[in-house]
Amino acid sequence: MSRYLFSLVGLWGILLVTGCFHDNKNTAPGVLTVTLDVPSEARAGKTILFQLKVQNTGQGLLSVTLGGRPPYDFVVTTQDGAEVWRWSYGQAIQEILEIKTLKPGEHLVYTVEWDQQSNSRQPVGPGEYMVRGLLNVDPPHKVETEAKLLRILP
Amino acid sequence: MMRNTNTKLAVIVALLLTLSGCTAINPGVNDFTPSAARSPGERAVDREKQGGPPTLDDLFARIAEQVPGFGGMFIDKDGNLAVYMVHLQPNAAAAVQNAIARVFGQDERFQRPIVLLPGKYDFLQLKRWHDRLMPEALGLDGVVSTDIDDAHNRLRIGVETLAVQREIELQLDKVGIPREAVVIEQTEPVRYESSLQDFHRPLVGGLQINFGNYVCTLGFLGVRQGVQGFVTNSHCTNTQGGVEGTVYHQPVASGTTNRVGLEIADPTYFSGSPCPRNRRCRYSDSAFVQVPHPNGPSVTVGQGSLVLTALGSLAWNGTDVYRIVGEADPLVGETVRKVGRTTGTTEGIVEQTCVNFNVLGTRITQLCQADGSYNSNSGDSGSPVLRVTNSPQANDVVLVGIHWGSGGVFSPIGTNNIQRATELGPVNTCADGFSC
Structure with a gap:
């Protein structure tokens, strides 16, 4: 996974360094920024909102390939990395590719609800969990956010 | 494989730069003189004047002009720089090293132990032959490639079938190239990979x-x-x-x-x-x-x-x-x-x-x-x-x-799914001569 991220970051780096990711009218580059919004804690049994924000934080147009419909995913793991819940677990995703152009500052927001159930539909219980957001881009690449800590309180 | 990978990399980089408008095409410079009477090394300079970089063959020719008897070089399986010399003189290795530094600068690829191999043909000679032979040989149907084979101190011609070998030998005679200086081998034709x-x-x-x-x-x-x-x-x-x-x-x-x-x-x-x-x-x-x-x-x-x-x-x-x-x-x-x-x-x-x-x-x-x-x-x-x-x-x-x-x-595909009456209904998908 990190290999793909590094590949993407590397390519992005090249494009930024060369100033090559732009339209003909605007020489400034587009910059893809993917951020995750997760509450730091929640009561056990409550539905929790996860939000992935995909934004062009650069000064020029950004063309980004979105892989799949929907192109995003969320994963909850234990502190030691064991997967507890994945939004797409056991689900079918339509395997289409979309080429999306974002203007400077333009963003997409993807929100899902987690009912604190595991992949096997069991309540996960109180504890500390890590949440990550994933954006599928040009296959097989994915952009993965930093993991954020989520405390489930009794 | 390496050629394929390098070619793809070069194409990707060129594409990225071209799409981005990061490259400027330098108009050709037309003040060069006809090159027919010039040495291969001089023609390399001409090629640069025309806006194109010298090929590796051109650069090897420059070394050969400085070190008479230099027959080409390659990296051998032990990682040494193997150099063909027609005359194995005591100072040959140092002379080659100096010439390489003048032509390639401090290129790390050449900063390795040198192994001298007895060569039969001077690189300038091989290059003159190749420049003469290439237009004739590649004009023949069934010829895939021509090359100065750096690893064997010979010319190499790739052919689809050996049926064209006799025609190539006639061309060799015509341009005065000894048969033993040329390896003719059967090879797969090169196709664009789509x-x-x-x-x-x-x-x-x-x-x-x-x-x-x-x-x-x-x-x-x-x-x-x-x-x-x-x-x-x-x-x-x-x-x-x-x-x-x-x-x-x-x-x-x-x-x-x-x-x-x-x-x-x-x-x-x-x-x-x-x-x-x-x-x-x-x-x-x-x-x-x-x-x-x-x-x-x-x-x-x-x-x-x-x-x-x-x-x-x-x-x-x-x-x-x-x-x-x-x-x-x-x-x-x-x-x-x-x-x-x-x-x-x-x-x-x-x-x-x-x-x-x-x-x-x-x-x-x-x-x-x-x-x-x-x-x-x-x-x-x-x-x-x-x-x-x-x-x-x-x-x-x-x-x-x-x-x-x-x-x-x-x-x-069947009538419960794609060809169900409420879906697409019957669709004939078979090749001619078959019904489905």
Whole structure:
């Protein structure tokens, strides 16, 4: 996974360094920024909102390939990395590719609800969990956010 | 392999820079003199004046001008710099090292131990011969390549068949090159490597198609209600379910040049039994596209043909195809393949049949679908799913369905799914001479 991220970051780096990711009218580059919004804690049994924000934080147009419909995913793991819940677990995703152009500052927001159930539909219980957001881009690449800590309180 | 990789890398970098407008094309400089009477090294300088960089052969020629008897060099299997010398003189290694530094600068590739090998031909001599021979030899049918073989201190000519050898030998005589200075060997002809994502005609199943800002895969050609066209996914239309006249291009839109088809059938999703409450259902993720587009160029089609690539490969020579000779719904345990624009040809086992799938992030339920273990990824939507039978001929297949979902989910081809009366109805998908 990190290999793909590094590949993407590397390519992005090249494009930024060369100033090559732009339209003909605007020489400034587009910059893809993917951020995750997760509450730091929640009561056990409550539905929790996860939000992935995909934004062009650069000064020029950004063309980004979105892989799949929907192109995003969320994963909850234990502190030691064991997967507890994945939004797409056991689900079918339509395997289409979309080429999306974002203007400077333009963003997409993807929100899902987690009912604190595991992949096997069991309540996960109180504890500390890590949440990550994933954006599928040009296959097989994915952009993965930093993991954020989520405390489930009794 | 290395040449292939380097070439691809160079093409990608050049493409990135060119697309970005980062490169400027330097107009040619025309104040050079005719080069016929010049040495290879001098001609390298001429080539630079014309705006082109010197080739590696040109640079080796410059070394040979400084070190008489230099016959070329290469990295041997032990990592040494192996240098051919016609005359093995005591100071040869130092002379070569100095000349390399003058020509290549501090290039790390050459900063390694030198091993001197007895050579028969001076590199300048080889280069003169090659420059003389190349236009004549490559003009002969069946000649694939000409080269100064740095690892063998010879010229090397690649030929498709040795039938052309006698003609080459006559050319060698004509330009005064000793036969023993040339290796003639049989080699595969070089072809441009194209992929499922490139322009191809006739249309066949498995190629990339584009509509709007989206990319999918062409499933299979077919004739429906007397109309020639192809089948792809319903979700590979402007709106999943219902006909909106989606316009398709292969491989991507370029004005109307690559326009290939128009969506004409895509049944709407229904609710009510047997569809689960609050859901909308269909028995297949399929739509039918008329070919050619009424306002587009004429398009040739390969009825009954699906792209045939190596397993796991996107590369396609543009000619190898599977031939559809029948249709059959999948059975658990059967081996099937899918051919898509993203992951190419992949193979797996049918694991489930007649499974109802909710589509993630939608209220759509696909009824009675099949699930296989083959690999796929985004962009493979619409891929044909097939079973190789090799009967009655090699590469004959039975069409099994159309891929649409992650995890190897596909809609079966039969009358319970794609060809159900409320779906697309009968579609003739077979090659000429077969009925299905």
